[in-house]
Amino acid sequence: MRHTMKTLYSDLRVDLRKVVVQSPPPGHSRSTREKNLFIGLTVLGTARVSGGLGEWQIDSTYSFSPLTGLINLHTINSIQPAPHQAAYDALRASFSNVFGLGGNIQPGGARAVDSTRA
DSSP states (O other), X not given: OHHHXXXXXXXXXXXXXXXXXXXXXXXXXXXXXXXXXEEEEEEEEEETTXXXXXXXXXXXXXXXXXXXXXXXXXEEEEEESOHHHHHHHHHHHHHHHHHTOOSOOOTTOOOOOOTTOO
């Protein structure tokens, strides 16, 4: 995914928003060594074609093996806005310019993301 993003965007930057170690609640049947790690990232970049700024918030959870301590599951909880949305916006902006539909559509433009959700 990183190589694809570098092809479409320049000046990529990844910022760490949130890190939370999640343990099972006391008295839970799971091992107390079983842990999850929640990671919240913000990815920013400039679209190579349009020059518009793009921003995504990616939330992931890593589950670790209680026996080895190695990651045994990586879950992507959410990517906001959805990756296909930027492609749709670029296509819509191109058609708008070609067919003279007007409007101020900027492909690859940054979108407001609710950072209080995580």
